[in-house]
Amino acid sequence: MRVVPALPGEFTPPARLLLGPGPSDVHPRVLRAMSVPLVGHLDPAFVTMMEEVKALLRFVFATGNDLTFPISGTGSAGMEACLVNLVEPGDEVVVGVNGVFGTRMADVIERTGACPVRVEAPWGRVIRPEQIEAALRNCRHPKLVALVHAETSTGAWQPLADAARLAHDHGALFLADCVTSLGGVPVEIDAWGIDAAYSGTQKCLSCPPGLAPATFGPRAFEVAKSRRTRVQSWYFDVGLLARYWGEERVYHHTAPISMNYALREALRLVAEEGLEARFARHRRNHTALAAGLVALGLELAAEEGHRLPMLNAVAVPDGVDEARVRTRLLGEHGIEIGGGLGPMKGRVWRIGLMGESSRGTHVLAVLAALEQALRAEGRRVVPGEALAAAQAVYAAV
């Protein structure tokens, strides 16, 4: 009994400005790269392309690590790939938990049979080096310290260098979640002593979701190779992946060809802009947005001094319906912003200014739309004040 479904027509998505927690807007050149015919995953032309992608990823990660390549899944697959290779049952893993993604890391660590040692901070605040140090001192043989560089659920910007140093002082590896930070703020794998890191394509790299760029330093790869137990995941086994992405080119799984085309083009755009210019653009648009939000009487939820430029968690004022404002922005303006997750559900909006989405025009558009929506919610807002505040930032540059 084969039920033939009512055949839907061609998919024509509504026009959107993607100012949520990702995906971000994708450059037309990246979209076009995906519309190019496929070659095989062992084709010499694809093998050349793999090397180019690896070189470009080393550039954005600021690393010389050979083993720098995209995992064939989204950012969370990158998280799982790093953790299942680096830890084994019984290992002590110090993990920072101050948002959804630190919580998720602890969950993944538990599922490997390792023991997460949670170092907590209130959501929106960052983890202090003293906390990491205290946790390490309480461990017998800490295997790994894992922190989220850019906590997408709160907008908190976690410093990493001190924590990496502490991890090494205690004989542990250091793993960083760079899903939202890579391409938007400096990520210095080698300079900060990060042994392994993963990211996602759909944030500040402005490539569609589907790949998780990852990097493994020599110490991390050595740990992965000298495990007592097999890696619990075949799909994410870095020893096997390294044979395909390394010189041997041994078939493991069929690489997502078109997504790799897209990533290559997105990374070319990053390199053409230059990292410093790109970081400055992200900072500038964040400053303008923040000025406009203040003028609207709104507050950023993340700790002052540790606010990410690409992810702005905004506290929802009392008496304002969080979801209704988002629905209005999407319905009336085609602007997507995100809601809160976990304990922040209903309490914050998350405005993303990532990669291609980080543009002055977008900042003005979302401020104008928010001003209108807040007025509809009964808030008293001085017309034009938010736009003027943002424009003043741009004028001052």
Place this chain on the structure above:
Amino acid sequence: MRVVPALPGEFTPPARLLLGPGPSDVHPRVLRAMSVPLVGHLDPAFVTMMEEVKALLRFVFATGNDLTFPISGTGSAGMEACLVNLVEPGDEVVVGVNGVFGTRMADVIERTGACPVRVEAPWGRVIRPEQIEAALRNCRHPKLVALVHAETSTGAWQPLADAARLAHDHGALFLADCVTSLGGVPVEIDAWGIDAAYSGTQKCLSCPPGLAPATFGPRAFEVAKSRRTRVQSWYFDVGLLARYWGEERVYHHTAPISMNYALREALRLVAEEGLEARFARHRRNHTALAAGLVALGLELAAEEGHRLPMLNAVAVPDGVDEARVRTRLLGEHGIEIGGGLGPMKGRVWRIGLMGESSRGTHVLAVLAALEQALRAEGRRVVPGEALAAAQAVYAAV
């Protein structure tokens, strides 16, 4: 020390005819679908699209299973997703091993801590129901029977219905690997009593690699929900995935938006052609190819009566350099065919006629190229005989 890489130019792949084990050629409509701007993974427009993809997948899988959706990884991710959810440490799993992908299943089963009970057949032959029954009788509480429907490494076409019935008679679930079969030969999830199955997008669905369509029947989902232990993978935890792909729409990971656009369009093309017409096309082109291969003095490696139409493993004649022939086809004609894997390395070519790649013109092209290459290898081949044999098949239809 940030090394700016020499910036590569725009990627322009060489023209290829993809007649290997996948990826297959992708229809221009599918390529175009990926070049469309993105919407968010919780956008109402995307949620509607998810439902359409699920309905189209139920159609090709011939199932009424609610839980039918694409896993965010390639076919091997689908394999791992099914196995890690359905089996637990200590479970007995009867698994057919007669090629690379059955071997891979056994490997994944071991990594879950379950006990694979291997039922073997020589590569190229299929597993007999009596073998399954004997293995089940030797188990105390068999949890699952797992077979590969279309063994991409050998071209063997495994019957499934009897094995599924035997599994149920012994209180076990039945899992099928339909990576290469789906969309090319009948796959009857409900009629054959298959409890769970997975596929890949890059074979007979002719969509780029990157997603693994999967389906879980009520019994399988019940087993996954009533486990004693947690699913070892967070990324593949079907309980969490079902909350995003089901009615709740709870964020799990960011769905690969563009790949889902592509899959939807590829499935629309399948539905427009009709499954019976598509299966007949695959059979016809296989018959023509086989006739041409015989005329070239070549033999198919898979067991007679169990030869897949979309994957033709061809024995390499003595004195012929397997790799040199493939290199010649790729270099001189832009035709990709596959080599052998594992014990078949160097001993077979694998000619795929999958989805968009299954065309009469392609059959003639690969036969002409092979004829030329074999002559260059010193084989005596009657000019034009292979093409005539293939053309006779088309003329007789």
